[in-house]
Amino acid sequence: xxxxxxxxxxxxxxxxVILLGLSIFPLLFSLALSFGDWGLGRGIPYEWRGLSNYxxxxxxxxxxxxxxxxxxxVVVTVSIQYVLGLALAWGLFLRxxxxxxxxxxxxxxxxxAPVAVGYMWRLMFQSRIGAANFFLAALGFEPVRWLxxxxxxxxxxxxxxxxxxxxxxxxxxxAALMNVPTSPIDAALVDGASRFQVFRHIVLPxxxxxxxxxxxxxAVEAVKILDTVYVITHGGPGNTTESxxxxxxxxxxxxxxxxxxxxxxxxxxxVVVAIAIPVIIFFKKEVSYT
Amino acid sequence: xxxxxxGRIWPVLKxxxxxxxxxxxxxxxxxxGRAEPEPEVVDPEELxxxxxxLRLGVETGHALGDPIKPYVEEWEEMTGxxxxxxxxxxxxxxxxxxxxxxxxxxxxxxxxxxxxxxxxMSQFLVPLDDLIEGDDMAAWDDVLPVCQDIVTWQNxxxxxxxxxxxxxxxxxxxxxxxxxxxxxFEDSYGYELAPPETWDQYYDIAEYFxxxxxxxxxxxxxxxxxxxTFWTGLSRMVGYVSQGEPGALFFDPExxxxxxxxxxxVRALEEWVRVVDxxxxxxxxxxxxxxxxQFPLNTGALALDWASIGFIPTDRENQELIGFNPIPGPTEVxxxxxxxxxxxxxxxxxxxxxxxxxxxxxxxxxNEQEAAWQLIRxxxxxxxxxxxxxxxxxxxxATGYQPFRYSHFENIDGWVESEWDRDRAEExxxxxxxxxxADFVKPDLRIPGAFEYLDELDAGLTAALAGEMEPQEALDxxxxxxxxxxxxxxxxxxxxxxxxxxxxx
Numbered sequence: 001x002x003x004x005x006x007x008x009x010x011x012x013x014x015x016x017v018i019l020l021g022l023s024i025f026p027l028l029f030s031l032a033l034s035f036g037d038w039g040l041g042r043g044i045p046y047e048w049r050g051l052s053n054y055x056x057x058x059x060x061x062x063x064x065x066x067x068x069x070x071x072x073x074v075v076v077t078v079s080i081q082y083v084l085g086l087a088l089a090w091g092l093f094l095r096x097x098x099x100x101x102x103x104x105x106x107x108x109x110x111x112x113a114p115v116a117v118g119y120m121w122r123l124m125f126q127s128r129i130g131a132a133n134f135f136l137a138a139l140g141f142e143p144v145r146w147l148x149x150x151x152x153x154x155x156x157x158x159x160x161x162x163x164x165x166x167x168x169x170x171x172x173x174x175a176a177l178m179n180v181p182t183s184p185i186d187a188a189l190v191d192g193a194s195r196f197q198v199f200r201h202i203v204l205p206x207x208x209x210x211x212x213x214x215x216x217x218x219a220v221e222a223v224k225i226l227d228t229v230y231v232i233t234h235g236g237p238g239n240t241t242e243s244x245x246x247x248x249x250x251x252x253x254x255x256x257x258x259x260x261x262x263x264x265x266x267x268x269x270x271v272v273v274a275i276a277i278p279v280i281i282f283f284k285k286e287v288s289y290t
Numbered sequence: 291x292x293x294x295x296x297g298r299i300w301p302v303l304k305x306x307x308x309x310x311x312x313x314x315x316x317x318x319x320x321x322x323g324r325a326e327p328e329p330e331v332v333d334p335e336e337l338x339x340x341x342x343x344l345r346l347g348v349e350t351g352h353a354l355g356d357p358i359k360p361y362v363e364e365w366e367e368m369t370g371x372x373x374x375x376x377x378x379x380x381x382x383x384x385x386x387x388x389x390x391x392x393x394x395x396x397x398x399x400x401x402x403x404x405x406x407x408x409x410x411m412s413q414f415l416v417p418l419d420d421l422i423e424g425d426d427m428a429a430w431d432d433v434l435p436v437c438q439d440i441v442t443w444q445n446x447x448x449x450x451x452x453x454x455x456x457x458x459x460x461x462x463x464x465x466x467x468x469x470x471x472x473x474x475f476e477d478s479y480g481y482e483l484a485p486p487e488t489w490d491q492y493y494d495i496a497e498y499f500x501x502x503x504x505x506x507x508x509x510x511x512x513x514x515x516x517x518x519t520f521w522t523g524l525s526r527m528v529g530y531v532s533q534g535e536p537g538a539l540f541f542d543p544e545x546x547x548x549x550x551x552x553x554x555x556v557r558a559l560e561e562w563v564r565v566v567d568x569x570x571x572x573x574x575x576x577x578x579x580x581x582x583x584q585f586p587l588n589t590g591a592l593a594l595d596w597a598s599i600g601f602i603p604t605d606r607e608n609q610e611l612i613g614f615n616p617i618p619g620p621t622e623v624x625x626x627x628x629x630x631x632x633x634x635x636x637x638x639x640x641x642x643x644x645x646x647x648x649x650x651x652x653x654x655x656x657n658e659q660e661a662a663w664q665l666i667r668x669x670x671x672x673x674x675x676x677x678x679x680x681x682x683x684x685x686x687x688a689t690g691y692q693p694f695r696y697s698h699f700e701n702i703d704g705w706v707e708s709e710w711d712r713d714r715a716e717e718x719x720x721x722x723x724x725x726x727x728a729d730f731v732k733p734d735l736r737i738p739g740a741f742e743y744l745d746e747l748d749a750g751l752t753a754a755l756a757g758e759m760e761p762q763e764a765l766d767x768x769x770x771x772x773x774x775x776x777x778x779x780x781x782x783x784x785x786x787x788x789x790x791x792x793x794x795x
Contacts, residue, residue, distance in 0.1 A: 040393070061767070062749075127571060127575055128572040128575075148514065149756060149758075150758055233515065234381065234514070238749045238752050238756070256410075
């Protein structure tokens with residue numbers, strides 16, 4: 001018996017070592033880094049600075065702006081992605097003609113690299129040669145400075161994100177819809193309920209667990225938004241469209257201020273945990289009801 | 291068959307091998323005891339570098355990556371070595387190299403970099419002084435003194451120049467020579483249409499063409515975030531705040547207080563913001579690449595850029611189009627000491643060495659430093675560099691390499707051989723040489739953290755240009771952030787290095 005346990009532990013050891021080396025060590029190392037500074041490669045040893053990096057964040061206007069932008073990106077894009085994803089899923093659930101083709105088409109954007117998506121949207125909204133201003137001009141409107149005015153630039157980034165990640169919502173919600181039991185729906189229809197009433201009072205409540213799960217997953221991903229902002233606006237004009245991840249990237253890998261970058265990353269982690277914990281609690285409750 | 295170990299041949303092999311080993315050891319000892327040989331000129335064709343593989347990192351695209359490729363290939367054929375070129379976008383090139391340097395990884399044998407980054411990179415690069423000295427192919431004495439100074443950091447030459455940067459203004463000669471435009475402009479503004487000498491004239495001309503000629507945009511300048519806009523900004527600011535005295539552009543050389551938000555800087559930015567309305571309709575999205583592609587297509591009246599725009603059109607036709615002009619200046623300059631504006635008789639046209647000029651360096655981590663030097667000296671040699679700067683084999687719309695050797699300015703025939711019209715070549719070289727040898731040509735920032743300081747400036751400038759912030763507010767914020775960077779990096783160290791880089795120590 002003892003031999004079996006030892007064998008089991010020995011076999012597990014490589015996986016544990018890899019996990020410690022690739023996951024736990026960087027996590028702890030970056031945590032330590034966030035409380036100090038380290039001149040990587042310059043022969044400057046690690047210097048403990050206590051909470052000074054975190055204190056500096058509170059006074060950093062660029063950080064606050066990036067945090068605000070990130071929250072805005074997450075709230076706006078994830079909500080719209082959910083609504084659109086649900087609408088598409090419900091639309092296909094009703095089995096329209098050509099539904100199979102649409103089902104495949106809808107998930108295409110998700111398969112593209114975010115950088116490619118960024119370039120595509122940047123080109124579409126380029127002021128002079130972009131399609132957006134071309135169509136506005138055709139309709140008699142003045143051209144819009146899509147990429148050089150803060151709110152327009154942010155809206156282009158958001159549109160790109162929504163376009164790319166709505167399919168993610170669609171995919172999960174459609175799969176959930178396909179597994180919704182049909183008897184309550186049939187019963188409601190026999191009782192004279194309209195399709196909207198069936199959706200509102202029967203289908204939507206049944207989709208709640210999966211809805212919360214996909215919203216959480218997307219929110220956690222959206223908090224890390226970098227590629228599209230970097231390609232479409234480069235954070236500009238000024239730093240007005242910069243996200244928290246992009247600021248962290250600039251601080252860490254462009255300015256090589258590693259301690260401060262680690263502190264930014266840890267505040268980001270706190271945000272993600274803050275999103276995740278209530279959802280996990282909710283799920284635990286859901287499980288206990290069922 | 292007789293076993294080799296038991297046969298008669300074995301003792302011969304055994305003692306022969308031992309003897310060879312002793313000879314090799316003796317030669318190695320003798321070699322180790324000898325003094326370093328004097329550097330000698332080696333013709334690349336005589337070099338035997340078969341099998342040597344070099345890795346070269348350079349900015350991607352028309353301006354820098356593409357133009358060197360024909361000469362790198364030429365060198366590969368001559369020497370038998372091979373060179374793997376890694377092209378990196380501008381916004382990524384500094385972090386890419388620095389990440390490699392910090393990590394101590396052997397990623398590159400040759401890096402093409404800017405001297406403005408020397409404050410951060412110097413400790414990771416091989417000093418080239420011993421290699422340069424007496425090397426006829428490197429021809430150091432042929433390099434203009436100002437272009438030598440910028441590649442030197444704390445008395446060590448760390449970069450071999452391939453370029454010497456300078457911001458210039460450009461005008462559309464065809465439009466400027468048009469009689470109708472000349473008459474109409476004079477009627478409207480009361481003076482003759484000519485290449486602008488002042489920023490006021492620059493604005494008037496841009497305004498005139500924007501309003502009067504639907505086919506020409508008034509001005510083309512880099513104004514978007516992350517595309518080197520800060521160098522356009524500094525080139526405009528320098529004339530408002532400096533008549534040659536060191537330290538007037540970036541920091542007070544006494545205590546490292548930022549002066550970037552001085553009344554002179556703010557006025558320069560305010561006047562620059564006005565240009566948005568008389569520039570190309572999408573000027574706020576412009577980077578230098580857009581200027582270089584669009585200006586030669588006869589779509590703009592004025593442009594600001596490095597002399598890189600001093601190209602000839604890709605088809606070598608219509609070379610009359612592009613006129614070269616030293617950068618304009620204001621007629622007043624702000625005096626930091628007295629806090630007053632000084633009226634001037636002549637416009638204060640201060641040539642600004644934005645970015646200072648690309649050059650090749652060898653990382654200390656390279657295991658092929660000798661071969662790397664052979665490639666660098668070949669590319670920088672008078673013969674090859676002339677081809678680079680005159681776009682001999684370059685049919686792209688720009689080059690990032692500008693003349694930096696006396697021989698580039700003297701050998702007009704070389705430019706004609708590159709299919710330049712003789713007159714255009716003379717005009718271009720005269721304007722460039724005049725600026726590079728001016729009494730107070732202004733160098734760029736060269737202290738640790740230069741990339742970060744300039745990136746913060748980029749943010750402030752682009753915010754003001756886009757109307758997201760007032761110029762004063764934007765530059766005040768830049769000054770605050772510069773102060774924070776200086777404090778973080780150590781004010782005393784930064785002050786000492788700043789003074790050294792400005793030639794004050």
